[in-house]
Every structure is written in C-alpha cells, then in structure tokens.
Amino acid sequence: QSALTQPASVSGSPGQSITISCTGTSSDVGDYNYVSWYQQHPGKAPTLIIYDVSNRPSGVSNRFSGSKSGNTASLTISGLQAEDEADYYCISYTSSSTLEVVFGGGTKLTVL
C-alpha cells in the first residue's frame, strides 16, 4: 500500500481537462511544497513534469499544471491529447522518514 493515495485510473476525451489527485497527510503533502509528478509511457522511464507542487521543468507543455489544497495535491492536464495516455505518479517530501520522500501508487490515464 502506497503512502500517497492516487486513483487507479482516470479517463477523458481529446480536448477535455482531467485532474489526478494525490492525497497524503500533514507529514508530507499537507505541510511541504515538495510534491512532484511524473509521466511514464509503457516501456519507458518516468519523466518529471511538475516539481515543487506547481513548477514545470523546461520543455514540459503548459497543458500540465499542479496545485495543492490541504493534504491533497492535484495534477491537471488540459486540452487532452492522445499522447497524454500514460501512467502518472506523485511523490512528496515526508518528515516522517530519513528516506525523505513517499510515493503514490500511480494513475493510469486513458484518452478515449
């Protein structure tokens, strides 16, 4: 069981917006702005798409955005495209462990 809770799957049609949630506790998501999001296509390595809750690395589309409210962080993808179909993972800093971060279980995004 993962420390951060994500929905197993979400879906949307091309052009729509979807949001993936990532729920933790006050020891991680709630008290620290160190939530990151990763995209993983089948057979490929993950890539960083959001860091520090809402910042995009250079080269990442502005269709990807991140936010946080309380103990829940969210990844929103606007203007869905077929290429967005992938698995998405959240990671957060945690004060509860010397391992420093905890992972979400991942969300499979299907573009209908």
Next chain:
Amino acid sequence: EVQLVESGGGLVQPGRSLTLSCTASGFTFGDYALSWVRQAPGKGLEWVGFIRSKINGGTPENAASVKGRFIISRDDSNSIAYLHMNSLKTEDTAMYYCARYHFYSMDVWGKGTTVTVSS
C-alpha cells in the same frame, strides 16, 4: 546532454548478488544526490533509496524492503553510482532506474536495467 545510463542487470539466482551501475554525464556528478527506483512487472514505482552528495555527508538511505541487503555507493571521480544487491529474492525482480535526486524530486532518469531473480 545530461544523461544517466544504468548497466549490470541480468538473470540471477535467488540468494546471489548483483551490482548495478549508473554512469552519469553532462553535469557535475558530485554536486547531486543519486537515487534508485524500481518497478516490478505491472506494478508502480518503488523507492529503493538514495545517496547524498559528499557535501551533504555522502550517506545512503535504503527502503525497509531492501535494508540490510542492498547498499548504495558512489564514485564521484568516475561519475558512477552503484547499487550492490545481496541475498536477492524473487520479489526483487524489477526494472531498476537510477535518477538524479534534487530537492526531493527526481529530475533526470536513466532508461533502466532489468533484474530477474529466478532459479
């Protein structure tokens, strides 16, 4: 180009050892922490651990699932991080990724190397 390349994976029998390497290029290796993340077939990402940069102590941290069996080390002079895996179990079968670990996120990932533990 900033790059990480893993090597050393393969088929190994339960109880045996294997060492993975992560060779970095395109950045000052010694300035960064390096992490290992694994993914069992059909499963999600799992944090194996990381090793701090020398300026931050150079110490490793390992997940409970591998503590006492896996050791992370680094050779800054050659820009390589290692994952020494001992007493391997079938449940260690996974794709192993190294990733640059920077302020609690992994901003650069290698393509991964596959480890299969089977008799």
